[in-house]
Amino acid sequence: MDIRAEVWSPLQNTAVWLGAWLHGLESTDNLVDALGSLGGHHTLVDGRPLVDLLRELRQVTAGAITASEEPVLRLVLSGPGEAPALRAGTDAARAASASGVGAIVIRDDDPLTSHILVPTVLGDGTEWEWFTETAPLPAPAWLSxxxxxxxxxxxxxxxxxxxxxxxxxxxxxxxxxxxxxxxxxxxxxxxxxxxxxxxxxxxxxxxxxxxxxxxxxxxxxxxxxxxxxxxxxxxxxxxxxxxxxxxxxxxxxxx
Incomplete structure (x- = not known):
């Protein structure tokens, strides 16, 4: 078993960088550099480049940034004996379990809609799959x-x-x-x-x-x-x- 895969999460830093960028605290250039260090060349599963992923993130979070006190994105991790906190049986949950990396949940201004980004590490790059859920997700622990x-x-x-x-x-x-x-x-x-x-x-x-x-x-x-x-x-x-x-x-x- 790969111990490092279970105790280390590059997706943690990816999520933080994306959150800082969405709130205007980091430039796009700095974000792209950081993502390159964390996961190599990033693309969407359909082959579109990272810039398209970032553009869509801006669009779906435009109204959610100030809509509530909840964070605009959160990290979902899982491991042996612990399924990802996503709706069981959905394509997003299956993809997150299969990738073994985790997922980033993006909040929409519609409280019933969530966007789920699941990365898969492929060689020297990262491929992202985007899922949209229109039913409530399992509530996170919200630990301080x-x-x-x-x-x-x-x-x-x-x-x-x-x-x-x-x-x-x-x-x-x-x-x-x-x-x-x-x-x-x-x-x-x-x-x-x-x-x-x-x-x-x-x-x-x-x-x-x-x-x-x-x-x-x-x-x-x-x-x-x-x-x-x-x-x-x-x-x-x-x-x-x-x-x-x-x-x-x-x-x-x-x-």
Missing amino acids: PGEADQLLTRATGEAARLVEASGYRTDALNSPRLTVGTLADFYDTPGLPSSVPARAAKLFARADRVAAIIETVTDRLADHRIDPQLLGLWRHIRAARMAGVAYAVREFGRI
Whole structure:
């Protein structure tokens, strides 16, 4: 199993960049550069270029930007034992599950309409499929950064307690800081817009740190004796990333 695919989400940073751009806080040139770093060459599934995707995003969100306190877009992630928070059985849900990357939900000024962007990584590029839903989607958790951080911290502490209680020991873990630091730097590349609120940035950093620790133990050290204790953190990492995106995009609308 590819641990990095489960604990890292380039779609997190993509969603934040799109949110900042939609709120006029980032230029189109900066957005295109960031998306290129995050996913290579971007196209729609029908072959149209990135500029067409951005143009349609502008159109559908024109009335939704100031329509309510809800963020104009949010991130949807899923993993083992956790289906994406989309309408079950729909083409969008099937595509999100198949891609394994997640989805971005775009709010329309019609409260019953949502637009769902599902990326698929193909070689050195990203292909986007656009779905439109006219029925309510499952309600997200709407965790605050503080709540998400508390859940992640508590889960990390519980995992550490279980690891210690199991009697697990390895010399390779005596000083894993260099490896963890290198991975954390990787997760942060190519960074976030300068307008990202500090609380969201700190939550993303905490999620990256825990993700780096999990990858260090389960992948870099090739030791899977404590997988049950560590892999239980995946869900909380995903929740933290989704909460951080929702908070950041909501705050963009208040700047």
